[in-house]
Amino acid sequence: MSEEKLSKFEGVKEQSNFLRGSIGEELLNADPTFSEDNAGLLKFHGTYQQDNRDARGGKPKEYSFMVRSRVPGGKVTPEQFLAHLDICEEFANGTLRVTDRQAFQLHGVLKTDLKSAIRGINESKLSTIAACGDVCRNFMCCPAPQKNNPVHDQMQKLADAMADHFRPKSLAYYEIWLKDGENSELVHQVVDEPIYGKTYLPRKFKMGVTLPEDNCIDVYTQDLGLIAVVEGDTIVGYNMVVGGGMGMTPAKKDTFPAVGKRMTYVTPEQVIPVAEAVVKVQRDFGNRADRKHARMKYLIAEWGLPKFKAKVEEYYGAALPEPHPTDVTNVDDHIGWHEQGDGKLFLGINIENGRLKDEGPLQLKAAFRELLAKFPFPLRLTALQGIILCDVEPKDKPEIESILRKHGVKLAHELTLIRRYSIACPALPTCGLAVTESERVLPAIMDELEATLDQYGLKEDRIAVHMTGCPNGCARPYTPDIGLVGKARGKYTLYLGGNAEGTRLGFIFQDMVPEQGISTILSPIFAQYRDQRQDGESFGDFCHRVGKDSLARAEAVAAT
Structure with missing residues (x-):
């Protein structure tokens, strides 16, 4: 490919001196943002420049940063978990998010706090490097x-x-975020990228x-x-x-x-x-x-x-x-109590859409602070945005459940499978790509879907629902039983025919579905599923087998 055909960002990467750019210099100025080129390079360091889209409306943009930690396999120590809770309260918007790639995200970090937040994560022995970017x-x-x-x-x-x-092997991350003074000892001696090269x-x-x-x-x-x-x-x-x-x-x-x-x-x-x-x-x-x-x-x-x-x-x-x-x-989904194989137990806790916050009767951050103060469990993060407590002694099970209930946290038997297998991307107000809501509206949509399923005697069925605020698909909406993909303000493309196992793509059933119309459209299809499914057939498998036309006829009859 000739150089003149390369995208602009390819040149930015090549001239960045292995991801340094002028990030270090821009960190020192009073501007709340970085230049476009450095904002692109920052992704390799684990952070996205964003603005609060709720606060636009002709006013100056309120800029902040999303910071993502890299957590291979979702393994987290109690100290790392608590450190992230501290960091989200000191430097972010007070919430911590479990991502659908088994990592942590902070939102609302100001540029003046960016280095402190990233250093704090590294001091907990996690890192943000390569959590984003072309790597x-x-x-x-x-x-x-x-x-x-x-x-x-x-x-x-x-x-x-x-x-x-x-x-990535570049020293840029260490030099920009972690190094103290010019005489600090380097942690790596390799300065090139044997796998990625200069342009990653x-x-x-x-x-x-x-x-x-x-x-x-x-x-x-x-x-x-x-x-x-x-x-x-x-x-x-x-x-x-x-x-x-x-x-x-x-x-x-x-x-x-x-x-x-x-x-x-x-x-x-x-x-x-x-x-x-x-x-x-x-x-x-x-x-x-x-x-x-x-x-x-x-x-x-x-x-x-x-x-x-x-x-x-x-x-x-x-x-x-x-x-x-x-x-x-x-x-x-690994939710609920399970034998661990060594006489101990592990407990999977559903975190709706991954957002850890204290709001109203649901005090998730307080629950985990109390749990980890009393029981310093290792933890694991799941791809369905849940959290697993490991190494639980069976005798401690009642007290753990009591702490969770005290803070409004529901146990596995109190949740439907459709809610346990639902996930959403953050979307508005922080994501610059979102065209409509996702995380903030999915709980209410799930309330309606649960009521509709209950009407047909299907409340115990495992149905996976993934929702995104745009077609970029961060919450993997194209493979579950039901996918909801933001298309315009308050409207979604409805996908059917995938499965919870994630082995095939769904098909577009209907486009431009209003948020308030999702359960209405699905209701006759749930009825058809109840009446015509084969033994052991999941909702997604049923939709895939009978096809779009059959499902559309059922929906059309219900609409008349």
């Missing part, structure tokens, strides 16, 4: 803390190894590992996913899935969401070198002219999987076999 993002892994279980141990070790291997990747790159019977990290939505192949109590290899990605741009008809394709089977020893070959193929051949067409799914769509695999083999230096027959079969 390999937070590596996802099943968070279930199963003990005396070699399979789960292998997956978590792989998550740590992959996160470390694909972490064409676009973001997402990775994760899953079990066939528990695809809780939505492996088919990743740029590179690994499905464990288990024999006995050992992972003997992985099916490597490539080319997933949820984002699309409606104005560009050549953009689309995609589920990944199973490319090959790799042994545990091959995972990192083959993954590196995949990343380097995307680095060298991904589209650097059009950022909206730069994810690896578009390269694979253009080339076809056989050509892409051949190029990966060339970079890897050897032929790769066909995939193993193993594939995804189920999913678990």
